[in-house]
Amino acid sequence: MFALRDDPEFLFVDDVSVTNSSGIQLLSNGNFELGTLSGWTYCNPANASYSGAVSSMDPHNGSYSYADGSVGFMDYLSQSFAVVPNNIYSVTFWLSANSNSSTYALVTIGA
Numbered sequence: 001m002f003a004l005r006d007d008p009e010f011l012f013v014d015d016v017s018v019t020n021s022s023g024i025q026l027l028s029n030g031n032f033e034l035g036t037l038s039g040w041t042y043c044n045p046a047n048a049s050y051s052g053a054v055s056s057m058d059p060h061n062g063s064y065s066y067a068d069g070s071v072g073f074m075d076y077l078s079q080s081f082a083v084v085p086n087n088i089y090s091v092t093f094w095l096s097a098n099s100n101s102s103t104y105a106l107v108t109i110g111a
Contacts, residue, residue, distance in 0.1 A: 009099030
């Protein structure tokens with residue numbers, strides 16, 4: 001889960017990947033190249049303005065990334081995937097901020 005807030009600019013997330021020890025990708029649309037949030041669950045419980053969406057503003061690779069400029073409150077982007085106990089997983093992602101002011105990013109991985 002990504003919890004994001006950037007007052008007053010944007011955070012960008014791209015190339016999110018979770019692979020198992022066999023190199024199999026467990027996420028869907030981790031690079032946002034479908035141009036939508038397909039595969040992801042979005043939550044904005046405090047109705048923050050400038051909330052997140054797929055955008056072409058600042059992709060790391062390809063044409064799209066997830067852009068989030070939530071003001072005042074965090075909003076959340078998550079995706080669930082199946083794991084096997086005692087296996088090793090690789091989690092990678094690209095995160096960029098285009099401001100030097102109040103920027104908050106929390107990445108949580110849970111089982």
